[in-house]
Amino acid sequence: MNAYATTAHHDDHHDHGPAPGLMRWVTTTNHKDIGTLYLWFSLIMFFIGGAMALVIRAELFQPGLQVVDPHFFNQMTTLHALVMIFGVVMPAFVGLANWMLPMMVGAPDMALPRMNNWSFWILPFGFSLMLCTLFMEGGGPAAGWTLYPPLSLQTGNAFPYLIFSIHLLGVSSIMGAINIIATIMNLRAPGMTYMKMPLFVWTWFITAYLLIAVMPVLAGAVTMLLTDKYFGTSFFDAAGGGDPVMFQHIFWFFGHPEVYILILPSFGLVSEIIPTFSRKRLFGYNSMVYATASIAFLSFIVWAHHMFTVGMPLTGEIFFMFTTMLIAVPTGVKVFNWVSTMWRGAMTFETPMLFALGFVIMFTIGGFSGLMLAMTPIDFQYHDTYFVVAHFHYVLVPGAIFGIIGGVYYWLPKWTGHMYDERLGKIHFWSSTIFVNILFFPMHFVGLAGMPRRIPDYAVQFTDFNQIATIGAFGFGFSQILLLAIVVKCIRGGEKATDQVWEGAQGLEWSVSSPPPYHTFDPQPVIK
Amino acid sequence: MMMGRPVAKNARMTVIILFAVAFLIYFGFIFMAGTGRL
Numbered sequence: 001m002n003a004y005a006t007t008a009h010h011d012d013h014h015d016h017g018p019a020p021g022l023m024r025w026v027t028t029t030n031h032k033d034i035g036t037l038y039l040w041f042s043l044i045m046f047f048i049g050g051a052m053a054l055v056i057r058a059e060l061f062q063p064g065l066q067v068v069d070p071h072f073f074n075q076m077t078t079l080h081a082l083v084m085i086f087g088v089v090m091p092a093f094v095g096l097a098n099w100m101l102p103m104m105v106g107a108p109d110m111a112l113p114r115m116n117n118w119s120f121w122i123l124p125f126g127f128s129l130m131l132c133t134l135f136m137e138g139g140g141p142a143a144g145w146t147l148y149p150p151l152s153l154q155t156g157n158a159f160p161y162l163i164f165s166i167h168l169l170g171v172s173s174i175m176g177a178i179n180i181i182a183t184i185m186n187l188r189a190p191g192m193t194y195m196k197m198p199l200f201v202w203t204w205f206i207t208a209y210l211l212i213a214v215m216p217v218l219a220g221a222v223t224m225l226l227t228d229k230y231f232g233t234s235f236f237d238a239a240g241g242g243d244p245v246m247f248q249h250i251f252w253f254f255g256h257p258e259v260y261i262l263i264l265p266s267f268g269l270v271s272e273i274i275p276t277f278s279r280k281r282l283f284g285y286n287s288m289v290y291a292t293a294s295i296a297f298l299s300f301i302v303w304a305h306h307m308f309t310v311g312m313p314l315t316g317e318i319f320f321m322f323t324t325m326l327i328a329v330p331t332g333v334k335v336f337n338w339v340s341t342m343w344r345g346a347m348t349f350e351t352p353m354l355f356a357l358g359f360v361i362m363f364t365i366g367g368f369s370g371l372m373l374a375m376t377p378i379d380f381q382y383h384d385t386y387f388v389v390a391h392f393h394y395v396l397v398p399g400a401i402f403g404i405i406g407g408v409y410y411w412l413p414k415w416t417g418h419m420y421d422e423r424l425g426k427i428h429f430w431s432s433t434i435f436v437n438i439l440f441f442p443m444h445f446v447g448l449a450g451m452p453r454r455i456p457d458y459a460v461q462f463t464d465f466n467q468i469a470t471i472g473a474f475g476f477g478f479s480q481i482l483l484l485a486i487v488v489k490c491i492r493g494g495e496k497a498t499d500q501v502w503e504g505a506q507g508l509e510w511s512v513s514s515p516p517p518y519h520t521f522d523p524q525p526v527i528k
Numbered sequence: 529m530m531m532g533r534p535v536a537k538n539a540r541m542t543v544i545i546l547f548a549v550a551f552l553i554y555f556g557f558i559f560m561a562g563t564g565r566l
Binding site: 111112115174177178181182183185186187212213215216217219220221223224233235246249250 | 538539542543546547549550551553554555556557558561562566
Protein backbone atom coordinates (compact mmCIF):
# COMPACT_ATOMS: atom_id res chain seq x y z
CA MET A 1 0.00 0.00 0.00
CA ASN A 2 1.47 3.36 -0.86
CA ALA A 3 1.32 6.48 1.23
CA TYR A 4 -1.35 8.16 -0.88
CA ALA A 5 -3.72 5.22 -0.60
CA THR A 6 -3.38 5.19 3.17
CA THR A 7 -4.14 8.88 3.39
CA ALA A 8 -7.14 8.68 1.09
CA HIS A 9 -8.60 5.84 3.14
CA HIS A 10 -8.02 7.85 6.29
CA ASP A 11 -9.79 10.91 4.87
CA ASP A 12 -12.87 8.88 3.97
CA HIS A 13 -13.64 8.50 7.62
CA HIS A 14 -12.52 11.87 8.75
CA ASP A 15 -15.69 13.86 9.15
CA HIS A 16 -17.31 11.29 11.38
CA GLY A 17 -18.34 12.64 14.74
CA PRO A 18 -18.49 10.66 17.94
CA ALA A 19 -20.38 7.35 18.02
CA PRO A 20 -23.78 7.67 19.70
CA GLY A 21 -24.50 6.49 23.23
CA LEU A 22 -22.34 4.84 25.82
CA MET A 23 -20.23 2.98 23.25
CA ARG A 24 -18.68 6.32 22.26
CA TRP A 25 -16.76 6.23 25.53
CA VAL A 26 -15.91 2.54 25.47
CA THR A 27 -14.61 2.34 21.93
CA THR A 28 -13.35 5.87 21.39
CA THR A 29 -9.92 6.49 19.91
CA ASN A 30 -10.35 10.25 19.87
CA HIS A 31 -7.80 12.08 22.00
CA LYS A 32 -10.37 14.58 23.28
CA ASP A 33 -12.79 11.85 24.39
CA ILE A 34 -10.02 9.91 26.08
CA GLY A 35 -8.79 13.11 27.74
CA THR A 36 -12.30 13.68 29.07
CA LEU A 37 -12.47 10.10 30.38
CA TYR A 38 -9.13 10.47 32.15
CA LEU A 39 -10.17 13.76 33.75
CA TRP A 40 -13.52 12.46 35.01
CA PHE A 41 -11.85 9.31 36.32
CA SER A 42 -9.32 11.44 38.12
CA LEU A 43 -12.03 13.62 39.69
CA ILE A 44 -13.97 10.58 40.93
CA MET A 45 -10.81 9.09 42.41
CA PHE A 46 -10.04 12.49 43.97
CA PHE A 47 -13.24 12.24 45.97
CA ILE A 48 -12.58 8.59 46.91
CA GLY A 49 -9.00 9.34 48.00
CA GLY A 50 -10.24 12.48 49.72
CA ALA A 51 -12.84 10.51 51.69
CA MET A 52 -10.03 8.24 52.89
CA ALA A 53 -8.05 11.30 53.99
CA LEU A 54 -11.08 12.52 55.94
CA VAL A 55 -11.30 9.16 57.75
CA ILE A 56 -7.63 9.61 58.72
CA ARG A 57 -8.17 13.19 59.86
CA ALA A 58 -11.36 12.31 61.75
CA GLU A 59 -9.47 9.67 63.71
CA LEU A 60 -6.67 12.14 64.43
CA PHE A 61 -9.02 14.84 65.70
CA GLN A 62 -8.43 13.56 69.22
CA PRO A 63 -5.79 11.38 70.83
CA GLY A 64 -6.88 7.83 71.54
CA LEU A 65 -8.91 5.63 69.23
CA GLN A 66 -12.38 6.92 68.35
CA VAL A 67 -13.50 6.40 64.78
CA VAL A 68 -11.75 3.39 63.25
CA ASP A 69 -9.57 0.57 64.48
CA PRO A 70 -5.80 0.87 63.89
CA HIS A 71 -5.71 -1.76 61.16
CA PHE A 72 -8.35 0.07 59.15
CA PHE A 73 -6.50 3.35 59.77
CA ASN A 74 -3.40 1.78 58.22
CA GLN A 75 -5.44 0.63 55.23
CA MET A 76 -6.66 4.20 54.80
CA THR A 77 -3.16 5.72 54.86
CA THR A 78 -1.96 3.11 52.36
CA LEU A 79 -4.85 3.37 49.93
CA HIS A 80 -5.16 7.16 50.23
CA ALA A 81 -1.59 7.45 48.94
CA LEU A 82 -1.98 4.88 46.16
CA VAL A 83 -5.28 6.39 45.00
CA MET A 84 -4.02 9.97 45.04
CA ILE A 85 -0.76 9.19 43.24
CA PHE A 86 -1.85 6.63 40.66
CA GLY A 87 -5.55 7.44 40.46
CA VAL A 88 -5.69 11.21 40.71
CA VAL A 89 -2.53 13.12 39.86
CA MET A 90 -1.14 10.85 37.14
CA PRO A 91 -4.46 10.28 35.30
CA ALA A 92 -5.24 14.00 35.53
CA PHE A 93 -1.92 14.82 33.88
CA VAL A 94 -2.48 12.18 31.20
CA GLY A 95 -5.99 13.54 30.67
CA LEU A 96 -4.70 17.07 30.21
CA ALA A 97 -1.97 15.74 27.90
CA ASN A 98 -4.50 13.80 25.85
CA TRP A 99 -6.74 16.81 25.43
CA MET A 100 -4.08 19.42 24.83
CA LEU A 101 -0.84 17.90 23.51
CA PRO A 102 -2.09 17.12 19.99
CA MET A 103 -3.71 20.55 19.77
CA MET A 104 -0.57 22.26 21.11
CA VAL A 105 1.79 20.60 18.65
CA GLY A 106 -0.65 20.77 15.73
CA ALA A 107 -1.24 17.00 15.49
CA PRO A 108 -4.57 15.49 14.37
CA ASP A 109 -4.62 13.02 17.27
CA MET A 110 -2.28 11.01 19.47
CA ALA A 111 0.16 8.84 17.51
CA LEU A 112 -1.39 5.58 18.78
CA PRO A 113 -5.11 6.15 19.29
CA ARG A 114 -6.10 2.53 19.94
CA MET A 115 -3.37 2.06 22.51
CA ASN A 116 -4.60 5.30 24.02
CA ASN A 117 -8.05 3.78 24.56
CA TRP A 118 -6.44 0.74 26.15
CA SER A 119 -4.25 2.86 28.47
CA PHE A 120 -7.34 4.48 29.88
CA TRP A 121 -9.62 1.48 30.18
CA ILE A 122 -7.01 -0.49 32.11
CA LEU A 123 -7.29 2.05 34.93
CA PRO A 124 -10.85 1.35 36.16
CA PHE A 125 -10.04 -2.38 36.27
CA GLY A 126 -6.77 -1.75 38.08
CA PHE A 127 -8.44 0.37 40.73
CA SER A 128 -11.38 -2.01 41.08
CA LEU A 129 -8.85 -4.70 41.95
CA MET A 130 -7.13 -2.44 44.43
CA LEU A 131 -10.23 -1.08 46.15
CA CYS A 132 -12.17 -4.35 46.31
CA THR A 133 -9.55 -5.57 48.79
CA LEU A 134 -11.22 -3.33 51.38
CA PHE A 135 -14.14 -5.77 51.42
CA MET A 136 -12.00 -8.90 51.76
CA GLU A 137 -11.39 -10.91 54.86
CA GLY A 138 -8.38 -9.32 56.51
CA GLY A 139 -8.98 -6.02 54.72
CA GLY A 140 -6.92 -4.12 52.20
CA PRO A 141 -3.18 -3.47 52.09
CA ALA A 142 -2.04 -1.71 55.25
CA ALA A 143 1.76 -1.59 55.06
CA GLY A 144 1.99 1.90 53.58
CA TRP A 145 2.21 2.76 49.87
CA THR A 146 5.95 2.04 49.97
CA LEU A 147 5.20 -1.66 50.55
CA TYR A 148 8.38 -2.30 52.54
CA PRO A 149 8.99 -5.97 53.26
CA PRO A 150 8.80 -7.86 55.55
CA LEU A 151 5.73 -5.90 56.77
CA SER A 152 4.01 -5.82 53.37
CA LEU A 153 4.48 -9.60 53.05
CA GLN A 154 2.18 -10.02 56.04
CA THR A 155 -0.72 -8.69 53.96
CA GLY A 156 -3.49 -11.25 53.59
CA ASN A 157 -5.52 -12.12 50.53
CA ALA A 158 -5.34 -8.51 49.38
CA PHE A 159 -1.69 -8.89 48.45
CA PRO A 160 -1.90 -10.51 45.00
CA TYR A 161 -4.75 -8.16 44.08
CA LEU A 162 -2.64 -5.19 45.06
CA ILE A 163 0.39 -6.41 43.12
CA PHE A 164 -1.64 -7.15 40.01
CA SER A 165 -3.33 -3.78 40.33
CA ILE A 166 0.03 -1.99 40.52
CA HIS A 167 1.18 -3.91 37.45
CA LEU A 168 -1.90 -2.78 35.56
CA LEU A 169 -1.44 0.84 36.59
CA GLY A 170 2.20 0.60 35.50
CA VAL A 171 1.27 -0.84 32.11
CA SER A 172 -1.27 1.93 31.64
CA SER A 173 1.28 4.62 32.55
CA ILE A 174 3.97 3.18 30.29
CA MET A 175 1.58 2.96 27.34
CA GLY A 176 0.42 6.52 27.99
CA ALA A 177 4.02 7.72 28.16
CA ILE A 178 5.02 5.92 24.96
CA ASN A 179 2.03 7.44 23.20
CA ILE A 180 3.02 10.92 24.33
CA ILE A 181 6.63 10.50 23.22
CA ALA A 182 5.59 9.04 19.86
CA THR A 183 3.15 11.94 19.34
CA ILE A 184 5.68 14.62 20.20
CA MET A 185 8.51 13.05 18.20
CA ASN A 186 6.51 12.15 15.11
CA LEU A 187 3.41 14.30 14.80
CA ARG A 188 4.55 17.86 15.43
CA ALA A 189 3.29 20.31 12.83
CA PRO A 190 5.83 21.35 10.18
CA GLY A 191 7.98 24.15 11.57
CA MET A 192 7.34 23.28 15.21
CA THR A 193 10.90 22.58 16.30
CA TYR A 194 11.58 21.17 19.74
CA MET A 195 12.54 24.60 21.06
CA LYS A 196 9.27 26.09 19.83
CA MET A 197 7.12 23.62 21.72
CA PRO A 198 4.96 24.99 24.54
CA LEU A 199 6.36 24.36 28.01
CA PHE A 200 3.53 21.97 28.93
CA VAL A 201 4.57 19.79 25.99
CA TRP A 202 8.21 19.93 27.04
CA THR A 203 7.54 19.04 30.65
CA TRP A 204 5.33 16.14 29.58
CA PHE A 205 7.95 14.98 27.08
CA ILE A 206 10.53 14.72 29.85
CA THR A 207 8.00 13.23 32.29
CA ALA A 208 7.15 10.51 29.76
CA TYR A 209 10.81 9.47 29.61
CA LEU A 210 10.90 9.37 33.40
CA LEU A 211 7.82 7.14 33.40
CA ILE A 212 9.33 4.68 30.95
CA ALA A 213 12.53 4.58 32.96
CA VAL A 214 11.03 4.01 36.40
CA MET A 215 7.64 2.33 36.14
CA PRO A 216 9.33 -0.97 35.13
CA VAL A 217 11.50 -0.64 38.26
CA LEU A 218 8.38 -0.51 40.44
CA ALA A 219 6.92 -3.40 38.49
CA GLY A 220 10.13 -5.39 39.04
CA ALA A 221 10.11 -4.59 42.76
CA VAL A 222 6.51 -5.71 43.28
CA THR A 223 7.04 -8.81 41.12
CA MET A 224 9.88 -9.77 43.45
CA LEU A 225 7.61 -9.17 46.46
CA LEU A 226 5.06 -11.47 44.88
CA THR A 227 7.55 -14.25 44.24
CA ASP A 228 8.97 -13.85 47.75
CA LYS A 229 5.50 -14.37 49.20
CA TYR A 230 4.17 -17.12 46.98
CA PHE A 231 7.00 -18.77 45.04
CA GLY A 232 9.69 -19.33 47.65
CA THR A 233 12.24 -16.79 46.44
CA SER A 234 14.14 -14.65 48.93
CA PHE A 235 15.00 -11.44 47.15
CA PHE A 236 14.19 -9.48 50.29
CA ASP A 237 14.31 -12.21 52.92
CA ALA A 238 17.47 -12.07 55.00
CA ALA A 239 16.95 -15.67 56.17
CA GLY A 240 17.27 -16.85 52.56
CA GLY A 241 20.26 -14.65 51.71
CA GLY A 242 18.21 -11.68 50.51
CA ASP A 243 18.18 -8.11 51.73
CA PRO A 244 15.08 -6.17 52.82
CA VAL A 245 16.98 -2.88 52.53
CA MET A 246 17.57 -3.65 48.85
CA PHE A 247 13.80 -3.33 48.37
CA GLN A 248 13.94 0.18 49.80
CA HIS A 249 16.73 1.13 47.40
CA ILE A 250 14.85 -0.31 44.41
CA PHE A 251 11.57 1.22 45.52
CA TRP A 252 13.03 4.71 45.93
CA PHE A 253 14.96 4.44 42.68
CA PHE A 254 11.45 4.37 41.26
CA GLY A 255 9.92 6.56 43.95
CA HIS A 256 12.01 9.65 43.67
CA PRO A 257 11.68 10.14 39.90
CA GLU A 258 7.98 9.40 40.52
CA VAL A 259 7.89 12.51 42.71
CA TYR A 260 9.00 14.53 39.69
CA ILE A 261 6.53 12.72 37.47
CA LEU A 262 3.93 14.14 39.84
CA ILE A 263 5.18 17.72 39.61
CA LEU A 264 6.86 18.38 36.24
CA PRO A 265 3.61 18.56 34.22
CA SER A 266 2.29 21.03 36.80
CA PHE A 267 5.41 23.13 36.18
CA GLY A 268 4.38 23.06 32.53
CA LEU A 269 0.80 24.08 33.32
CA VAL A 270 1.92 27.01 35.44
CA SER A 271 4.36 28.01 32.68
CA GLU A 272 1.39 28.21 30.29
CA ILE A 273 -0.92 30.09 32.66
CA ILE A 274 1.40 32.78 34.06
CA PRO A 275 2.48 34.27 30.67
CA THR A 276 -1.17 34.36 29.52
CA PHE A 277 -2.39 36.37 32.48
CA SER A 278 0.77 38.50 32.64
CA ARG A 279 0.36 39.26 28.93
CA LYS A 280 4.06 38.63 28.41
CA ARG A 281 6.11 35.88 26.88
CA LEU A 282 7.51 33.34 29.33
CA PHE A 283 10.76 34.67 30.74
CA GLY A 284 13.73 32.37 30.08
CA TYR A 285 12.05 29.71 27.92
CA ASN A 286 15.35 27.94 27.16
CA SER A 287 16.42 27.89 30.79
CA MET A 288 12.99 26.46 31.71
CA VAL A 289 13.55 23.54 29.34
CA TYR A 290 17.09 22.92 30.59
CA ALA A 291 15.96 23.25 34.22
CA THR A 292 13.25 20.63 33.64
CA ALA A 293 15.78 18.27 32.04
CA SER A 294 18.24 18.89 34.90
CA ILE A 295 15.60 18.12 37.52
CA ALA A 296 14.74 14.91 35.66
CA PHE A 297 18.41 13.87 35.54
CA LEU A 298 19.04 14.70 39.19
CA SER A 299 15.93 12.77 40.22
CA PHE A 300 17.82 9.54 39.44
CA ILE A 301 20.70 10.19 41.81
CA VAL A 302 18.96 11.29 45.00
CA TRP A 303 16.81 8.30 45.96
CA ALA A 304 18.58 7.33 49.18
CA HIS A 305 17.61 10.61 50.89
CA HIS A 306 14.37 8.77 51.70
CA MET A 307 16.32 6.30 53.81
CA PHE A 308 19.10 8.20 55.58
CA THR A 309 18.12 6.63 58.90
CA VAL A 310 18.19 3.10 57.51
CA GLY A 311 21.94 3.20 57.48
CA MET A 312 24.50 3.69 54.76
CA PRO A 313 28.16 4.70 54.52
CA LEU A 314 28.89 8.31 55.46
CA THR A 315 30.09 9.05 51.91
CA GLY A 316 26.73 7.81 50.63
CA GLU A 317 24.85 10.08 52.99
CA ILE A 318 26.96 13.08 51.97
CA PHE A 319 26.54 12.26 48.27
CA PHE A 320 22.77 11.97 48.49
CA MET A 321 22.53 15.07 50.67
CA PHE A 322 24.40 17.24 48.18
CA THR A 323 22.71 15.89 45.06
CA THR A 324 19.34 16.49 46.72
CA MET A 325 20.24 20.05 47.63
CA LEU A 326 21.46 20.58 44.07
CA ILE A 327 17.87 20.14 42.82
CA ALA A 328 17.08 23.48 44.45
CA VAL A 329 19.15 25.17 41.71
CA PRO A 330 17.06 24.25 38.60
CA THR A 331 13.88 24.53 40.69
CA GLY A 332 14.96 28.01 41.75
CA VAL A 333 15.57 28.88 38.10
CA LYS A 334 11.94 27.98 37.42
CA VAL A 335 10.52 29.94 40.33
CA PHE A 336 12.57 33.04 39.43
CA ASN A 337 11.50 32.70 35.78
CA TRP A 338 7.82 32.63 36.78
CA VAL A 339 8.31 35.69 38.97
CA SER A 340 10.26 37.45 36.19
CA THR A 341 7.48 36.65 33.73
CA MET A 342 5.05 38.47 36.00
CA TRP A 343 7.45 41.38 36.57
CA ARG A 344 5.95 44.46 34.91
CA GLY A 345 3.37 42.33 33.17
CA ALA A 346 -0.19 43.58 32.69
CA MET A 347 -1.47 41.05 35.20
CA THR A 348 -5.05 40.07 35.82
CA PHE A 349 -6.19 37.56 38.38
CA GLU A 350 -8.69 35.18 36.85
CA THR A 351 -9.10 31.82 38.59
CA PRO A 352 -6.39 29.92 36.62
CA MET A 353 -3.90 32.68 37.45
CA LEU A 354 -4.88 32.57 41.12
CA PHE A 355 -4.22 28.84 41.23
CA ALA A 356 -0.91 29.34 39.40
CA LEU A 357 0.15 32.01 41.89
CA GLY A 358 -0.94 29.80 44.77
CA PHE A 359 1.17 27.08 43.20
CA VAL A 360 4.30 29.23 42.98
CA ILE A 361 4.09 30.40 46.59
CA MET A 362 2.98 27.19 48.30
CA PHE A 363 5.04 24.82 46.17
CA THR A 364 8.05 26.90 47.18
CA ILE A 365 7.15 26.40 50.86
CA GLY A 366 7.11 22.64 50.19
CA GLY A 367 10.39 22.96 48.33
CA PHE A 368 12.07 24.68 51.23
CA SER A 369 10.92 22.08 53.76
CA GLY A 370 12.31 19.52 51.30
CA LEU A 371 15.63 21.28 51.46
CA MET A 372 15.52 20.99 55.25
CA LEU A 373 14.81 17.26 54.97
CA ALA A 374 17.70 16.87 52.53
CA MET A 375 20.23 17.64 55.26
CA THR A 376 21.29 14.27 56.61
CA PRO A 377 21.91 15.14 60.27
CA ILE A 378 18.66 17.08 60.52
CA ASP A 379 16.73 14.33 58.74
CA PHE A 380 17.54 11.99 61.63
CA GLN A 381 15.26 14.22 63.71
CA TYR A 382 12.53 14.70 61.08
CA HIS A 383 12.40 11.24 59.55
CA ASP A 384 8.98 9.57 59.64
CA THR A 385 7.43 12.51 61.48
CA TYR A 386 4.54 14.73 60.45
CA PHE A 387 7.11 17.22 59.16
CA VAL A 388 7.62 14.88 56.20
CA VAL A 389 3.84 14.63 55.76
CA ALA A 390 3.60 18.45 55.77
CA HIS A 391 6.44 18.69 53.24
CA PHE A 392 5.15 16.32 50.61
CA HIS A 393 1.56 17.47 50.97
CA TYR A 394 2.63 21.06 50.34
CA VAL A 395 4.37 19.89 47.19
CA LEU A 396 1.53 17.66 46.05
CA VAL A 397 -1.67 19.50 47.03
CA PRO A 398 -1.08 23.24 46.56
CA GLY A 399 1.65 22.09 44.18
CA ALA A 400 0.59 19.35 41.79
CA ILE A 401 -3.17 19.50 42.43
CA PHE A 402 -3.37 23.32 42.28
CA GLY A 403 -1.47 23.14 38.97
CA ILE A 404 -4.01 20.64 37.65
CA ILE A 405 -7.00 22.67 38.86
CA GLY A 406 -5.45 25.81 37.36
CA GLY A 407 -5.02 23.95 34.07
CA VAL A 408 -8.63 22.75 34.17
CA TYR A 409 -9.94 26.31 34.68
CA TYR A 410 -7.57 27.58 32.00
CA TRP A 411 -8.78 25.17 29.32
CA LEU A 412 -12.35 24.54 30.49
CA PRO A 413 -13.78 27.30 28.21
CA LYS A 414 -11.85 25.78 25.30
CA TRP A 415 -13.20 22.29 26.03
CA THR A 416 -16.82 23.20 26.69
CA GLY A 417 -17.28 26.38 24.64
CA HIS A 418 -18.60 28.16 27.75
CA MET A 419 -16.96 30.39 30.32
CA TYR A 420 -17.03 28.94 33.82
CA ASP A 421 -18.51 30.98 36.68
CA GLU A 422 -15.62 33.28 37.60
CA ARG A 423 -17.13 34.29 40.93
CA LEU A 424 -17.51 30.66 42.05
CA GLY A 425 -14.04 29.92 40.70
CA LYS A 426 -12.53 32.63 42.90
CA ILE A 427 -14.48 31.35 45.92
CA HIS A 428 -13.14 27.88 45.16
CA PHE A 429 -9.60 29.21 45.02
CA TRP A 430 -9.75 31.17 48.24
CA SER A 431 -11.52 28.48 50.27
CA SER A 432 -9.06 25.86 48.95
CA THR A 433 -6.06 28.06 49.71
CA ILE A 434 -7.16 29.01 53.22
CA PHE A 435 -8.16 25.48 54.21
CA VAL A 436 -5.15 23.79 52.63
CA ASN A 437 -2.89 25.90 54.85
CA ILE A 438 -5.02 25.27 57.92
CA LEU A 439 -4.72 21.59 57.07
CA PHE A 440 -1.04 21.20 56.35
CA PHE A 441 0.80 24.05 58.07
CA PRO A 442 0.24 22.79 61.66
CA MET A 443 1.71 19.45 60.60
CA HIS A 444 5.12 21.15 60.47
CA PHE A 445 4.86 21.99 64.16
CA VAL A 446 3.70 18.58 65.41
CA GLY A 447 6.31 16.98 63.16
CA LEU A 448 9.14 19.08 64.55
CA ALA A 449 7.89 18.23 68.03
CA GLY A 450 8.20 14.54 67.19
CA MET A 451 4.74 13.25 66.24
CA PRO A 452 5.26 10.14 64.11
CA ARG A 453 3.37 9.61 60.86
CA ARG A 454 1.10 6.61 60.06
CA ILE A 455 -0.01 6.27 63.71
CA PRO A 456 -3.72 6.48 64.65
CA ASP A 457 -3.05 7.68 68.19
CA TYR A 458 -0.74 10.37 69.56
CA ALA A 459 0.45 12.07 72.72
CA VAL A 460 -1.97 14.66 74.15
CA GLN A 461 0.37 17.62 73.65
CA PHE A 462 -0.19 17.33 69.88
CA THR A 463 -3.97 17.66 70.18
CA ASP A 464 -4.48 21.36 69.36
CA PHE A 465 -2.57 21.35 66.09
CA ASN A 466 -4.21 18.07 65.05
CA GLN A 467 -7.65 19.52 65.66
CA ILE A 468 -6.79 22.56 63.54
CA ALA A 469 -5.50 20.26 60.78
CA THR A 470 -8.68 18.19 60.84
CA ILE A 471 -10.87 21.31 60.54
CA GLY A 472 -8.74 22.35 57.56
CA ALA A 473 -9.10 18.89 56.02
CA PHE A 474 -12.88 18.94 56.11
CA GLY A 475 -12.94 22.53 54.86
CA PHE A 476 -10.62 21.69 51.98
CA GLY A 477 -12.52 18.50 51.16
CA PHE A 478 -15.90 20.20 51.01
CA SER A 479 -14.44 23.10 48.99
CA GLN A 480 -13.76 20.63 46.20
CA ILE A 481 -17.48 20.01 45.77
CA LEU A 482 -17.47 23.55 44.38
CA LEU A 483 -15.04 22.42 41.68
CA LEU A 484 -17.45 19.69 40.64
CA ALA A 485 -20.36 22.17 40.64
CA ILE A 486 -18.41 24.71 38.57
CA VAL A 487 -17.36 22.11 35.99
CA VAL A 488 -20.90 20.71 35.65
CA LYS A 489 -22.37 24.22 35.39
CA CYS A 490 -19.83 25.15 32.71
CA ILE A 491 -20.60 22.02 30.67
CA ARG A 492 -24.34 22.72 30.84
CA GLY A 493 -24.08 26.28 29.59
CA GLY A 494 -22.89 29.79 30.29
CA GLU A 495 -21.42 32.75 28.52
CA LYS A 496 -20.09 31.74 25.09
CA ALA A 497 -16.31 31.43 25.02
CA THR A 498 -14.35 33.02 22.18
CA ASP A 499 -11.75 31.03 20.26
CA GLN A 500 -8.86 32.74 22.01
CA VAL A 501 -10.70 32.75 25.38
CA TRP A 502 -8.00 34.71 27.23
CA GLU A 503 -6.66 38.01 25.90
CA GLY A 504 -3.03 37.04 26.43
CA ALA A 505 -3.33 33.41 25.31
CA GLN A 506 -0.88 32.28 22.63
CA GLY A 507 -0.49 28.91 21.00
CA LEU A 508 -2.09 26.60 18.47
CA GLU A 509 -4.81 25.36 20.80
CA TRP A 510 -6.34 28.86 20.85
CA SER A 511 -6.51 29.03 17.05
CA VAL A 512 -9.30 26.44 16.87
CA SER A 513 -12.90 27.05 17.83
CA SER A 514 -14.28 26.68 21.37
CA PRO A 515 -15.25 23.87 21.71
CA PRO A 516 -12.84 22.48 19.14
CA PRO A 517 -14.20 20.26 16.36
CA TYR A 518 -14.06 16.50 17.01
CA HIS A 519 -11.05 16.25 14.67
CA THR A 520 -8.53 19.07 14.65
CA PHE A 521 -5.49 19.92 12.53
CA ASP A 522 -5.87 17.70 9.51
CA PRO A 523 -4.17 19.01 7.43
CA GLN A 524 -1.61 20.20 9.90
CA PRO A 525 -0.88 23.91 10.35
CA VAL A 526 2.54 25.25 9.37
CA ILE A 527 4.50 27.07 12.07
CA LYS A 528 6.66 29.97 10.93
CA MET B 529 0.81 18.12 4.67
CA MET B 530 1.39 14.55 3.68
CA MET B 531 0.52 12.41 6.65
CA GLY B 532 0.87 8.84 5.65
CA ARG B 533 2.96 5.82 6.08
CA PRO B 534 6.38 7.42 6.70
CA VAL B 535 5.15 9.17 9.84
CA ALA B 536 3.32 6.07 11.05
CA LYS B 537 6.44 4.02 10.44
CA ASN B 538 8.54 6.36 12.56
CA ALA B 539 5.97 6.21 15.33
CA ARG B 540 6.05 2.41 15.18
CA MET B 541 9.84 2.35 15.62
CA THR B 542 9.57 4.79 18.53
CA VAL B 543 7.02 2.54 20.20
CA ILE B 544 9.00 -0.66 19.65
CA ILE B 545 12.19 0.88 21.04
CA LEU B 546 10.45 2.36 24.06
CA PHE B 547 8.63 -0.88 24.93
CA ALA B 548 11.91 -2.76 24.54
CA VAL B 549 13.61 -0.34 26.93
CA ALA B 550 10.80 -0.77 29.48
CA PHE B 551 11.02 -4.58 29.33
CA LEU B 552 14.80 -4.46 29.57
CA ILE B 553 14.65 -2.32 32.70
CA TYR B 554 12.00 -4.59 34.24
CA PHE B 555 13.83 -7.87 33.70
CA GLY B 556 17.22 -6.21 34.20
CA PHE B 557 16.35 -5.10 37.71
CA ILE B 558 14.94 -8.50 38.66
CA PHE B 559 18.00 -10.24 37.21
CA MET B 560 20.44 -7.95 38.98
CA ALA B 561 18.59 -8.20 42.29
CA GLY B 562 18.38 -11.99 41.99
CA THR B 563 22.06 -12.41 41.20
CA GLY B 564 23.30 -10.10 43.91
CA ARG B 565 24.45 -7.35 41.57
CA LEU B 566 22.39 -4.56 43.14
